[in-house]
Amino acid sequence: MQAVIKTGGKQYVVAPGNVLKIEKLDIQAGEKVVFDQVLLLIDKDKVTVGKPLVAKATVEATLVRNFKDKKIEVRKYKNKTRYRRHYGHRQQLTEVKIDKVVA
DSSP states (O other): OOOOETTTTEEEOOTOEEEEEEEOOSSSOOOEEEEOOOOEEEEETTEEEEESSSOEEEEEEEEEEEEEOOOEEEEEETTTTTTTEEEOOOOOOEEEEEEEEEO
């Protein structure tokens, strides 16, 4: 069984056993997470599309860890004006393991 869930403003295709990197959630490692915004369910040959969400469908997951992604460096430069800027950013992420999809 597969599902498409929405979290953190993004959509993810998930199946039991998958490990996802999503936007940071404010819970501790080892705790359970329930995603209730399920947009699509795929069960073998049966496909259920939500309008906009699938009723009574959830995805249960376990939080593996909270971490920071690798650093992204941004450089800005404008010719002939002595304008140079350099800064970096590390996004806060959460890694979750999908336990089961409940229809």
